[in-house]
Amino acid sequence: MAAPLTADRLLQALRAEGVRVVEVGNWRTHNRNQKGAWGPANGSIVHHTVTKGTASTVAMVRDGYASLPGPLCHGMIAKDGRVHLVGWGRTNHAGGGDPKVLDQVVAESYSSRPTPPTKGNSNGVDGNAHFYGWECENLGDGKDPWPTAQYDAIVRVQAALCRAHKWSAKSVIGHREWSADKVDPRGIDMPGLRADVAERLKHPANWNPNEEDPMAGITKKDIFDAVWKTDALAGPTDAGDHGTNPTWQAQSILKDMQARIRSMDRRMTAQTAAITALAGQVGTGADTATIVAAVEAAIEHAVIDLNMHTKET
Numbered sequence: 001m002a003a004p005l006t007a008d009r010l011l012q013a014l015r016a017e018g019v020r021v022v023e024v025g026n027w028r029t030h031n032r033n034q035k036g037a038w039g040p041a042n043g044s045i046v047h048h049t050v051t052k053g054t055a056s057t058v059a060m061v062r063d064g065y066a067s068l069p070g071p072l073c074h075g076m077i078a079k080d081g082r083v084h085l086v087g088w089g090r091t092n093h094a095g096g097g098d099p100k101v102l103d104q105v106v107a108e109s110y111s112s113r114p115t116p117p118t119k120g121n122s123n124g125v126d127g128n129a130h131f132y133g134w135e136c137e138n139l140g141d142g143k144d145p146w147p148t149a150q151y152d153a154i155v156r157v158q159a160a161l162c163r164a165h166k167w168s169a170k171s172v173i174g175h176r177e178w179s180a181d182k183v184d185p186r187g188i189d190m191p192g193l194r195a196d197v198a199e200r201l202k203h204p205a206n207w208n209p210n211e212e213d214p215m216a217g218i219t220k221k222d223i224f225d226a227v228w229k230t231d232a233l234a235g236p237t238d239a240g241d242h243g244t245n246p247t248w249q250a251q252s253i254l255k256d257m258q259a260r261i262r263s264m265d266r267r268m269t270a271q272t273a274a275i276t277a278l279a280g281q282v283g284t285g286a287d288t289a290t291i292v293a294a295v296e297a298a299i300e301h302a303v304i305d306l307n308m309h310t311k312e313t
Helices: 007-016 054-063 099-107 148-165 190-201 220-228 250-279 288-312
Strands: 021-023 043-048 075-077 083-085 131-136 172-174
Touching: 007 021, 007 083, 007 148, 043 148, 054 075, 075 148, 131 148, 148 172, 148 190, 172 190, 250 288
Parallel strands: 021 083, 043 131, 043 172, 075 131
Antiparallel strands: 075 083
């Protein structure tokens, strides 16, 4: 059992789950609270609208009709996946249902589906007090399709509520699983929907299974081969390679870079040593040519020494 979410908390949960929300009018205060209890919240019910056309469907679930005043749900999930919030609080969506089903949802104790209901709108317990309600735009004839965007939104909405309340997917049921009078949502397999909600709950709220994983199927060997065995687009081309390595690979380029860095280190060390030695000759008549010759000789010696050590390794 739990207190219903606030309107702000609902928005936060839906948006975190990646739901595209449309706020309709004064939905935050549009409800039937004056007619009965709202809470404790025990689960969420999925419906179909038996309508066609998003705008007219939104108007219908918000305002209701002569025999049943609105709001008729908390949100309407359109064919394009957008969720239109039309009310918050008690709404006319669940009606009467089987108390055994309510107990099973509260305890999350059933297997793949709750016990088939034997009570309905006229003789059941008040579901409007206990369930969030989500009408989904569909003719309900078993032929009208459920587009991927719409089905994905249904899963995300239910996962958002379950995540916020720390429920499992068994807190999500179809109207037909609640009331013996109902058949909706026709065309949606509720155990399958719960399985998809459960899978989503294993991941962070921003999980998007439709995004292709760029590393999917790539093994450590694939990465090794790509780095170390693939020919480079271009390798060293200065006179230093002398054409001895026509096929440059990542490994050979790295070795060449290492040798060049070692050569630079040797040269710098030789320069420092030569200049230090010559510094002591300041005032003894050493001219510029003498200093340059000494530095060049030191560098040449260092390079020869480096090449000898490189060949040995």
